[in-house]
Amino acid sequence: MFAEPPVNPDSGASSKESHAEPLVEIRDLCFRRGDQLIFADLNLDLPCGLVTAVMGPSGSGKTTLLKLITGQLKPDAGSIRVAGEEITRLDQQGLFRLRRRMGMLFQSSALLTDLSVFDNVAYPLREHTRLSPSLIRKLVLLKLEAVGLRGAWSLMPSELSGGMARRVALARAIALDPMMILYDEPFTGQDPISMGMLMALIRKLNDAARLTSILVSHDVQETLRIADWIYLIAEGRVLAQGTPAALTRDPSPWVRQFLDGLPDGPVHFHYPAPPLAKDLLGWG
């Protein structure tokens, strides 16, 4: 079942739910951008059928992690297995075969700007299925209904607000009923009502359709409420992991600082830099 991650100093690992096979297994992952080391020996499991959240400071590499899992980026070292397949060794066809069963919600929503809301959601269906136009219409309207935007089907992406665009992107991501959904910051820019609706939807999709969900978010309270398992990452490693209940009880300063939003503590808020005084006082 779960291989025990080596970097796991003081999280509630004992309460780990061990009934689920991991759908995604990440082992000893190293990734750098230029000189900047983003992941150093990252180990992470995403169990099948659960909502796993990845949290961490801005710039800690959460989006990068999703791109690595979906094969958009290639790691420098280590292995990433998704549904038993080694992502790093797949060719384009293999990747595409796998991606048909994955949905990804981009941080920037990434709708196709020359297509209407309806056509955006219909796009994957038209591309990968041979369903009749009337069936596609029904499916699209159902997906839009699920995100509360059925009435907006005829709008163009430029006529949507940021939060609406993100929900359309979610409808598109679930159009093909994938086995796994990756959410990059789904709650950003949502009002409290759509936030509640989104949380319920993520949970419902996960439980009703036996999906596996990966959720990247800064919104601590929301994430604590819907995730089954949470990873806190910073400085390229998993700093802590556990169930929401275990993490809220966790006394370690890392966890406390992040969950309680303390400005200073062991996790650095700043991008790595020389001391401020040195930078301000000259070039020396």
Next chain:
Amino acid sequence: MGMTRTALMQLGTSVLAGLERLGRAHLLLLATLCASDEVLRRPRLVLEQVFNIGTLSLVIVGVSGLFVGMVLGLQGYTVLAKFGAAESLGILVAASLVRELGPVVTALLVAGRAGSALTAEIGLMKATEQLAALEMMAVDPIRRILAPRLLGGLISMPLLAAIFSAVGVVGGYFVGVGLLGVDAGAYWGQMQARIDVQEDLVNGVIKSLVFGLVVTSVALFQGYEAVPTAEGVSRATTRAVVQSALLVLGLDFILTALMFGGD
């Protein structure tokens, strides 16, 4: 000594970077051409692009063709009249347009009008992660986005060049026959008798096809490789226009030398 060394090293680095870019451009062109079978399954995608490129460029190509033809009529007449050969104006105008000005000027205009639009479109699709979203939906952007545009450019260019030349011939007629009094029968008759299908028309079409390939593929490559920011896209757009204009003029010389240089 040290300065020369750094200068040499910088030169070497930029030459290598340039060569690498050139290599990537050719690989992308190859991949796009190989992906063109997609187009057989969805011919509508190409038709849409022909329509896009055509509607973008039609007005500017038509108006320019008219003026270029009128100028040719005027200039040609003044030269020919000196030798008492004014009735050959038709052949002069038509040959200049079909062989040379039609393909070249059309290519320059299309590069400025439709090529830059293509670069901006692809660059923005990259900057707003639309290309990444397509890949995540298991759709290959090279097949779905680039290949139809390349073929669309390839098809549109000879059509636009033909329109340019046709309108130009009419412009030359207005000036030569209408204003300067050249005999209308001579204008058309000489043209009909002396324009050779192989020598003039086919060669003109070949030039147009080559320019279409160059202009569209440069525009697509620049968009695809653009730095995904507003500034990056605007730089890429400028680069696309400058590079394709220079390539068109350079290739025109080479093609002309190959086609007409021998005899």
